[in-house]
Amino acid sequence: MSRLPRTRLSRRGAIQLSGAGVGAAALAIGSNRYAAQAQDATPAAGGTPAAGGSSAAILQSFPYELPDLPYANDALEPVTSATTQDLHHDGLHANYVAEVNAALGAVPDAQGFTLEDLLLNLAIVPEDDTTALNGVVKPRRTLVRTNAGGHYNHSVWWDTMSPDGGGEPSGPLADAIDTAFGTFDTFKESMRLGALGNTGSGWTWLISDTAGALSITTTPDQDNPLITGEGYPVFGIDNWEHAYLLDYTSASGRGEYVDAWWDIANWNFIDGRYEAYLGL
Ligand code: MN3
Numbered sequence: 001m002s003r004l005p006r007t008r009l010s011r012r013g014a015i016q017l018s019g020a021g022v023g024a025a026a027l028a029i030g031s032n033r034y035a036a037q038a039q040d041a042t043p044a045a046g047g048t049p050a051a052g053g054s055s056a057a058i059l060q061s062f063p064y065e066l067p068d069l070p071y072a073n074d075a076l077e078p079v080t081s082a083t084t085q086d087l088h089h090d091g092l093h094a095n096y097v098a099e100v101n102a103a104l105g106a107v108p109d110a111q112g113f114t115l116e117d118l119l120l121n122l123a124i125v126p127e128d129d130t131t132a133l134n135g136v137v138k139p140r141r142t143l144v145r146t147n148a149g150g151h152y153n154h155s156v157w158w159d160t161m162s163p164d165g166g167g168e169p170s171g172p173l174a175d176a177i178d179t180a181f182g183t184f185d186t187f188k189e190s191m192r193l194g195a196l197g198n199t200g201s202g203w204t205w206l207i208s209d210t211a212g213a214l215s216i217t218t219t220p221d222q223d224n225p226l227i228t229g230e231g232y233p234v235f236g237i238d239n240w241e242h243a244y245l246l247d248y249t250s251a252s253g254r255g256e257y258v259d260a261w262w263d264i265a266n267w268n269f270i271d272g273r274y275e276a277y278l279g280l
Contacts, residue, residue: 054276057155062111063101064148066094067155075163079260084246089158092242096150096222103131103143110144115155118148119226149222153203153236156273160235162266169267172212173234173274180214191237192258194218201240207231212278232277235270237261 057067069089074082103125104110110124118124125141133143168184169177181187187206194204198218205217207225209232217230218239225233237258238244244257 054273055155055159058116058152059114061114062104064097064115064151066097067158069158071163076161076264079247079264080161080244081247084243087246088242089154093151093154096147096154099133100144100147100151102133103140103147106131107140107144115148115152116226118144119152119224122148122227145227146222149224149227152226153222153224153238156233156235157238159269160266161261161264162269163264165264165266166262167265167267169271171271171275172278172280173267173271176208176212176214176274188262190216192255195237195239195258196255198239203236203239205236206234208234208274208277212274234274234277 073085107125122141122145125144127141129140130137131140177187181190191204194216198204200220202218202220205225206214207217207230208214219228225231244253248257
């Protein structure tokens with residue numbers, strides 16, 4: 001039995017204990033194991049925060065901080081413009097961070113969680129509590145779900161792209177993609193169809209189960225497969241219009257964006273994220 005399934009089972013155990021009110025002590029087990037795993041891994045050659053395929057921001061706890069882009073804001077042109085990156089990172093991602101911090105200020109029991117463990121344990125945020133944000137009263141757990149999800153999804157997203165990207169995955173991930181989809185081209189087309197079918201705002205994900213088997217899923221808004229319990233998000237493609245509409249203005253813009261996106265896919269990071277999850 002490989003190391004990872006045991007880790008994941010332990011993390012699930014921690015979730016159940018947390019739900020029973022045991023909380024932070026049980027959760028610290030999962031957090032510490034994950035952090036140790038990241039420290040043991042060989043840093044990826046490309047992105048600054050991408051050691052072992054793990055974005056630094058997802059291992060942080062409250063108060064969360066906006067990570068810097070691991071490249072210049074115009075580095076991904078022409079696939080994604082500097083204007084889009086400015087809006088997306090400096091505007092929208094910064095807002096997710098500010099709002100999750102505001103919503104968690106009154107939930108001290110959740111403040112020791114890493115960002116990733118918070119998503120796995122959203123039930124620690126009281127369901128019947130409400131808070132006013134920008135004058136609108138909302139359930140606190142909904143606010144945390146949306147904004148912690150947005151912070152996580154975008155923290156991984158920046159590392160998932162690189163000006164030196166493109167090409168194809170390698171190693172265990174390449175093998176698993178061939179097993180699940182037949183060919184890399186078929187996989188890309190499946191991701192494209194997922195994005196086109198995800199008609200509102202959301203994400204299309206490549207997810208792994210605890211044994212490393214891959215599949216594709218889509219989530220609405222800023223949900224991700226950790227929140228929905230569907231699997232581990234190896235990587236996602238942002239399907240929100242803010243990710244592409246300034247650069248791809250035609251009626252078929254979303255499909256054109258997904259087709260172009262593979263030129264900036266950072267397989268060095270994505271390969272590492274898959275391998276780190278499986279403890280390879
Ligand atoms: Mn986005």
